[in-house]
Amino acid sequence: MGAFKEAGSGKGAVWHRALSVGVRLLALALICVLLARHLDPALHAGFNPGLVWRNAFPLFLIALLLYGFFGRIVLTAVVSAALIALVYKINAIKVRNLHSPLTPDDAALSHQVAGDIGFFAHYTGYHVVALVLAPVLLIVAAVVLWRRETRLFKPHRVTRVVCALLAVLGLYALMQGYRPWREWYASNAMTGYQQWNPIFSAQSKGFTAMFVRMCQDRQVSVPPPDKSVVATFVSHHAQDIAQREERQPPQVLPDIVIVQSEAFFDPGVLKSVDYGQFDPNFERLAATGITGSLTTPTYGGGTIRTEFETLTGYPMMAFPAVQYPYFGLAHRWMPTIPRRLQALGYTTALFHPYESDFWNRDETMPALGFQRMYFEDAFKDASRAGLFVSDHSLFDAVLAYLDDLHSSPSYTMVITMENHGPWNRDPGQLANLLKTNPLPAGLSEEGTEQMTYYASHLINGDAALADFATKLLARKRWTIFLFYGDHLPALDAAYQDLGFDDNRAAYQEHTRYMMLSNRPFDSHQRRQLNLSAYDLPGLLFDVAGLPEDGYLALASTIRWASMHDAIANADGYRDVQFNAARLEVTCGHKLNLAENCPP
Known part of the structure; x- marks a missing residue:
């Protein structure tokens, strides 16, 4: 113009x-x-x-x-x-x-x-x-x-x-x-x-x-808790909660080793794939311990969401506005599993062969109770499988660390990296592992590429798991070993090609977990349990016979009550647990169940 x-x-x-x-x-x-x-x-x-x-x-x-x-x-x-x-x-x-x-x-x-x-x-x-x-x-x-x-x-x-x-x-x-x-x-x-x-x-x-x-x-990132819901449950289960709080720890405390396996799941949930086809050692070991499906609060990534649940017992869905708990939600006051175990005399350590500042772990992990931390700098000479440090090398480092500890019981959390995505890369020599265990028919070119990388590393990691579990549980010290997958990998093309046995979407599927021990489990302990990631801390303390208090005692009581009540009141129990988690976070310190949230 x-x-x-x-x-x-x-x-x-x-x-x-x-x-x-x-x-x-x-x-x-x-x-x-x-x-x-x-x-x-x-x-x-x-x-x-x-x-x-x-x-x-x-x-x-x-x-x-x-x-x-x-x-x-x-x-x-x-x-x-x-x-x-x-x-x-x-x-x-x-x-x-x-x-x-x-x-x-x-x-x-x-x-x-x-x-x-x-x-x-x-x-x-x-x-x-x-x-x-x-x-x-x-x-x-x-x-x-x-x-x-x-x-x-x-x-x-x-x-x-x-x-x-x-x-x-x-x-x-x-x-x-x-x-x-x-x-x-x-x-x-x-x-x-x-x-x-x-x-x-x-x-x-x-x-x-x-x-x-x-x-x-x-x-308002933390929804206001409904104290009445928590108080009602506490009043109805006061004896059960009191028994957990008054439980005396065993004279000899077990070493506890947790492995959070990157993107681990059993492809047996896919059509045309058998359970244990690519992870036979996991299936063999799981049959000797406590195992089941594990509901995790993330898919394809967001590892710290599952990680946070297993460290605190807080369900991420209780805080729907929080996507990344290590940025704003995790705090030093939280009565996490490492902090509870420290109070019992444990030495706490974290192994994660990747950058310390990724997901803000360098600041968050000390706040959540880890005394020793070994990140990527500690694995400069470690062998790799693809882009990342292999599970074999990571597990060897953990075993060497445990061998150097002589007196105090240890709590060791291991976060693997080998099978981290994306899964559309060349697995190199690891692809030879598929010669004796070929991929299922019906995969597209993209689906084949994804499954080739993932399954190759899954088989390799499964072999590392077998060697690690054998050596770990052969130790003289009482040792409890928890292994779980943090989320399903985003193998979207492969999932679309094959589909799941239950015809659900990938993000609705579950990973797996297993808990092993070199001492017999209590005869009353159920061996097949389908859990959420936030249930794992309570299960761990039950198996070890350790005292619980505050939110953890309440959460474990909810888990037991919901198991015996089947699915009838699942939503009600979930509501109690979500409100209990919100209540403790709102309080800003460990819950005193007798007073709900003291000043």
Whole structure:
């Protein structure tokens, strides 16, 4: 339309400028609506105006902020579209690999992504050079547009400041959940939204609407506990709880070794695959101990969610607004398993052959009670299987450590890395392990690639497990060994090719666990138990005969009560446990069940 002089006088010029700005903002709003409709699968089925505007409005506020900053409509439209498309692409990658959308807690991981770009590049399908080059090209394009668009109409500085200020205030009020935004994104306005199930909410209500709602929910990250639910259960089971609290520890305390095996599960849950086909040693060992399926609070990744449950006994679903417990939820005061065992005279140690600051473990693990920690630096000379330290080398290091301990009982947690994803890489020589145990028929090229890598490392790790368990349980000291998988691997193509025996989705499937001991189990101890990861601490203390108190005694009583009550009151028991966990976290110290939450 040619150059326009803002210095024009009269009401006509003012109205012309206002109309021009209004048209451009309307164009930005339309672009955001079209982007949301195009990029979000949740908005593809039919046209729901309520969902569309709830997903498009936050995008418009971002575009409005950029318009106030740039003062150029074309540049704003291009940069806004690029940034929005990038966020949706990253969200799609996370959903594909972890079955979880982007959440506000992901911001805490931004420095880890930047520092480990090569590691995360494997999950994107792009070379690391492409990931670095893309933002550079966007910046170059933005500079060109900035220079070329200077002759087109630009709003007055006051208008730009107003646009930017409105955008900032709008985004802040929206994410904080101020009225009326909280009502517009409330559950009754987004019928079917599930706070505890972000992936379902994103797939049904839209990614952006889900993200806004999670930001609003974070302002009260721990739901208020219902003390009456806990008090009622405590009053009905006071004797059982008292017995656990008064239990005297054995004269000789057992060594306790926990192995959290990366992405371990038995592919026998897949059609055309037999149980133990790729992990025969696990199946053989499990038959001699306590075993069953294990429900974990994550899929494809998010290891620390399962890790946190097994260290504290707190169910992650009790804190639906918390995605990554090592960023904000884990605290030094928590009566974790390592801290409880320290009080009994245990030495606590952690082995994890990867970077100490990954998942914030270098700060969190000491706070949760680990006295000694061995991260990647301690495994510089260790052999690797693929990209990571092999389970064989890791287990040898643990055995050497235990041999050096002579008197005090030890609690040792081992977090493996060998079979860490992504699983679309060449397993190298390990693929030879499949010659005597071929993959099932019916796999696509992508499914074969995933299963080849995963199964090769699973077989290799299973052999390492057999050697480790044999040597560990041959020790003279009483030793209890707990082994479990933290989550299913994201072998999406293989799962789609084969399907599961129970026809459920991959994220609904369970991993496995086993608890072994070189002393006989109590004759009353059930040997087949299907548990959740947060049940493992209580089972461990039962098998070892150690005293429990506070939340742990309550959680173990809930586990026993629910087992004897079958499925009749499963939801009720879960409600008690969730509220008990919230109550202890809200208190900020160990529960005193006699007083619920003393000052």
